Amino acid sequence: xxxxxxxxxxxxxxxxxxxxxxxxxxxxxxxxxxxxxxxxxxxxxxxxxxxxxxxxxxxxxxxxxxxxxxxxxxxxxxxxxxxxxxxxxxxxxxxxxxxxxxxxxxxxxxxxxxxxxxxxxxxxxxxxxxxxxxxxxxxxxxxxxxxxxxxxxxxxxxxxxxxxxxxxxxxxxxxxxxxxxxxxxxxxxxxxxxxxxxxxxxxxxxxxxxxxxxxxxxxxxxxxxxxxxxxxxxxxxxxxxxxxxxxxxxxxxxxxxxxxxxxxxxxxxxxxxxxxxxxxxxxxxxxxxxxxxxxxxxxxxxxxxxxxxxxxxxxxxxxxxxxxxxxxxxxxxxxxxxxxxxxxxxxxxxxxxxxxxxxxxxxxxxxxx
Numbered sequence: 001x002x003x004x005x006x007x008x009x010x011x012x013x014x015x016x017x018x019x020x021x022x023x024x025x026x027x028x029x030x031x032x033x034x035x036x037x038x039x040x041x042x043x044x045x046x047x048x049x050x051x052x053x054x055x056x057x058x059x060x061x062x063x064x065x066x067x068x069x070x071x072x073x074x075x076x077x078x079x080x081x082x083x084x085x086x087x088x089x090x091x092x093x094x095x096x097x098x099x100x101x102x103x104x105x106x107x108x109x110x111x112x113x114x115x116x117x118x119x120x121x122x123x124x125x126x127x128x129x130x131x132x133x134x135x136x137x138x139x140x141x142x143x144x145x146x147x148x149x150x151x152x153x154x155x156x157x158x159x160x161x162x163x164x165x166x167x168x169x170x171x172x173x174x175x176x177x178x179x180x181x182x183x184x185x186x187x188x189x190x191x192x193x194x195x196x197x198x199x200x201x202x203x204x205x206x207x208x209x210x211x212x213x214x215x216x217x218x219x220x221x222x223x224x225x226x227x228x229x230x231x232x233x234x235x236x237x238x239x240x241x242x243x244x245x246x247x248x249x250x251x252x253x254x255x256x257x258x259x260x261x262x263x264x265x266x267x268x269x270x271x272x273x274x275x276x277x278x279x280x281x282x283x284x285x286x287x288x289x290x291x292x293x294x295x296x297x298x299x300x301x302x303x304x305x306x307x308x309x310x311x312x313x314x315x316x317x318x319x320x321x322x323x324x325x326x327x328x329x330x331x332x333x334x335x336x337x338x339x340x341x342x343x344x345x346x347x348x349x350x351x352x353x354x355x356x357x358x359x360x361x362x363x364x365x366x367x368x369x
Contacts, residue, residue, distance in 0.1 A: 031140045033173075035126040038100045038135070039188040040169035042108025046098075046186045050173065054188040063088050066099075066168055066191045068156075074282075076199040077222055078160045078251065082119065087172050087187075088149040094175040095150050098137040104165030104192070113166050113195070117155045143175075160251055163197035163222040163276065197222040197276045198246075201253070205270055205289040207360050212260040212289055216272055220251045223277040229258050232269045235286065246274070265291060299354065301366045306342040308352065308366075313338045315357050321366075322351040 039045040045054050055061055066072065069082045087095055101113045112133040116125045122142025126135045136154045167190050174185040199219035206213050214229060224246030230238040241262075247254050260270075272284040298311035310316055313335045321330040321342065329350070332340055345368045352364045 031143075032124055032126075032137045033096060033098050035098075035128050035135045035137075036133070038098050038169040038171050040100050040102055040133075040167075041106045041110065042131070043100075043169075045171050045188055046096075046173050046184075050184045050186055052184070052186060054171075054186050056188050060089065060174070060185075061187050061189060064170065064172060064187060064189050066170065068193075072191065072193050074194050074196050075158055076219070077158050077163060077195055077197070078220060079158050079199070080117075081156045081158065082153065083156050084151050084153050085170065086149070086151045087174075089174050090148065092174050092176060093146060093148055094144055094177045096138045096143050096173040096175065097152060097170060098135055099168060099170045100133055100135050101156065101166050101168050102133075103162075104167050106167065113162055114156055114158045117157065119153045119155050123152050123154045158195055160220070161222065161249070163195050164280070166193050166195055167191070168193070196282050197224055197280065198274045198282055200284050203272065203284050203287055205287055207291070208259060210263075212263045212270075214258045214260065214270060214272075215256070216284060217253060217255045218247075219253055221247050221254065222249050224248060225275050225277045227256065228273040228275060229260075230271050230273055231260065231264075232271075233264065233266070235269050238269075238271065240273075248277075263289075263291065267291075297354070297356075297362070299352070299362070299364050301352070301364065303366065303368050306345055306368060308340045308342070310335070310338055310340070310354075316354060317357045318355040320353040320355075321345070322353060324349060324351075 033046065036043050037046055037048065039054060047054050065086045067084050067086070068075070075081055085097060085099065087097070089095065102110050103113060109131050111131050115134040116136040118124055118136070120142070122139055123136055124139045126137065127133065138152060142150075142152055170189045170191070172187040172189070174187065176183040198221050201217040201219050203216040204214070206215075226246050227244045228240050229242045229244070231241050232238040241260060242258055244256055244258060267288060267290040269286050269288050271286045274282045274284070297315060300309040302309070308319070316335045317333065319332045319335070319340060320328050323329050329345070330343060347369050350366045350368065352366055354362045354364070
């Protein structure tokens with residue numbers, strides 16, 4: 001009778017044979033475990049070699065943390081993310097770990113999301129090809145700490161063509177360092193994140209002759225169907241005031257513009273809701289627009305004393321003095337007084353460029369004599 005072995009079953013058999021051939025002196029894998037022991041779908045965990053059952057609760061298990069610079073809740077596609085896995089123990093100073101990232105609805109044949117790179121000598125990477133999965137795990141240098149607490153740092157590179165939920169599968173070994181498979185504690189834990197379909201860049205609101213011009217840009221988009229433009233007076237209740245079609249999937253920078261042709265005569269808030277092809281949603285940051293702070297200031301120029309006076313200096317972000325040759329001669333930022341003293345301009349004609357706090361610009365000619 002012939003027995004047909006699938007790739008996952010064959011992988012398990014090979015791993016078990018390798019584990020059975022190991023001596024007790026290396027049973028704790030101080031130099032790093034074999035790939036494929038993260039307790040993810042289709043994988044075993046370290047209890048296949050170490051005795052006992054995987055631990056998934058308790059105070060020590062609760063203390064296992066996985067953090068990312070910028071937060072773990074949302075990540076951008078095609079980005080490098082600095083990650084830190086931390087484990088603390090009251091009974092041991094010898095630890096190990098292995099980690100993989102799969103889609104939230106992964107099966108035993110699902111490929112990993114993204115890849116890893118080591119950011120210290122405490123970690124290393126490994127891969128399998130059936131299915132294609134990428135792992136990060138401890139090294140010999142990263143298996144010991146004198147304090148009872150250990151942190152491993154590494155980088156996770158997200159792919160271009162994936163968006164949606166992702167799960168980190170983590171196994172941590174709390175070893176008693178007795179050169180035996182007994183007495184060690186194996187912890188299994190998962191963490192979740194979402195790879196966003198859109199990587200947001202700039203978002204601004206500016207006056208446009210009685211309307212409000214909204215501009216935003218994206219670094220890349222994945223399955224992006226459309227943008228819905230929303231407006232609010234209280235940051236609680238938002239109304240849709242328009243929409244623009246997205247670019248679908250692109251890894252190029254994209255620019256968008258929308259005009260609010262019926263703006264409210266008071267301070268309002270704007271945000272952009274991005275809608276994916278499958279209905280998933282994401283939001284831009286919230287920005288404000290205040291028409292009273294966007295009104296053109298009265299600008300008075302005293303050419304003799306080379307002094308500029310503003311009626312509302314608090315809305316002025318920057319003043320530039322241009323020469324007729326197209327060169328910026330002087331720049332002033334964040335005015336604290338209603339007047340600005342210029343620095344020894346020679347007689348001639350100059351152009352003042354005044355930029356407001358919300359991005360509006362005004363120009364005025366100045367004659368120095």
